[in-house]
Amino acid sequence: xxxxxxxxxxxHDLLNSPHNNFDSDNKRTGFWILHxxxxxxxxxxxxxxxxxxxxxxxxxxxxxxxxxxxxxxxxNSIFQIGYYSNGLRDSTWxxxxxxxxxxxxxxxxxxxILYIAEFNNGILNGLLKTFRRDQSLRSETIFKDGKLNxxxxxxxxxxxxxxxxxxxxxxxxxxxxxxxxxxxFIREGTFNIEMIQKDLFELNDLNSRIDENxxxxxx
Numbered sequence: 001x002x003x004x005x006x007x008x009x010x011x012h013d014l015l016n017s018p019h020n021n022f023d024s025d026n027k028r029t030g031f032w033i034l035h036x037x038x039x040x041x042x043x044x045x046x047x048x049x050x051x052x053x054x055x056x057x058x059x060x061x062x063x064x065x066x067x068x069x070x071x072x073x074x075x076n077s078i079f080q081i082g083y084y085s086n087g088l089r090d091s092t093w094x095x096x097x098x099x100x101x102x103x104x105x106x107x108x109x110x111x112x113i114l115y116i117a118e119f120n121n122g123i124l125n126g127l128l129k130t131f132r133r134d135q136s137l138r139s140e141t142i143f144k145d146g147k148l149n150x151x152x153x154x155x156x157x158x159x160x161x162x163x164x165x166x167x168x169x170x171x172x173x174x175x176x177x178x179x180x181x182x183x184x185f186i187r188e189g190t191f192n193i194e195m196i197q198k199d200l201f202e203l204n205d206l207n208s209r210i211d212e213n214x215x216x217x218x219x
Contacts, residue, residue, distance in 0.1 A: 014081065015033065015108065017031065018030070018031065020032050020033060023087075027084070027087030028084035030083065030084065032080075032082060033078060033080075033081050034078070034081070035076055035108075036076075036077045036079040036098045037076050038075045073105035073106070074105060075103050075105065076108050076109065077096075077098040077100060077108075077109045077110070077111060079095075080210070081093065081096075088121050089119040089122050090119055091118065092118055093116070094116055095114050095115040096110055096111045097111040097112045097114050112135055113131050113135065114130070114131055115130055115206055115209075116128075117129075117206070123145060124143040124147075125143060125145060127141075128140070128141050130200070130201045130202075134157070136157050136158075137155050138155060138199070139152075139154045139155065139201055140152075140153040144169070147169055148169060148197075149167060151166050152167050152174070152200065156181040156183070160182060160183030161179055162178070162179055162180075162199060163177070163199065164177055174191045174193045175189070175190055175191070176196075178191070
């Protein structure tokens with residue numbers, strides 16, 4: 001399988017590797033890169049003046065609309081990267097944020113990573129990692145047959161462990177240790193999974209992003 005990370009060279013290699021293929025039954029198979037495309041209207045600006053301070057250092061510019069007027073800007077953002085088997089998600093998927101800050105036109109863009117999720121036959125099965133918008137690791141949890149079941153870890157924005165434990169779904173029992181934002185131990189014992197879950201993941205958001213019926217998930 002192809003290794004996936006977010007550096008530019010790796011993304012370039014991925015885009016130039018064979019991907020987005022169908023099997024003989026017209027089902028998705030192998031390595032896929034899913035894109036989300038939007039067309040925006042942008043305007044060209046021309047710098048016509050530079051503002052200087054008293055020491056003649058440039059501190060600002062004044063820009064005006066170019067006479068050429070508006071132009072269409074196609075934003076092509078990588079939405080997800082992963083593997084299909086028999087038309088179902090399989091193995092590891094990387095899921096990205098497509099709300100980019102002023103992305104360039106007519107180029108392939110990739111946003112910040114939101115989730116790294118393991119699937120089996122189209123169902124969450126294995127490790128789920130979630131990330132904050134600043135790319136700090138938010139949580140690591142284990143899923144079995146699409147449901148949380150196994151070890152649980154959450155992290156503060158500074159990287160310190162906030163909670164670590166084990167959730168037994170059959171018994172609806174969570175046992176673990178909690179820490180403050182600086183990583184200092186608070187207590188050990190049983191916890192309410194609903195109280196801990198807000199620091200772990202937003203499952204509705206993840207399910208929405210991997211909805212196979214969404215336009216962004218089309219070939």
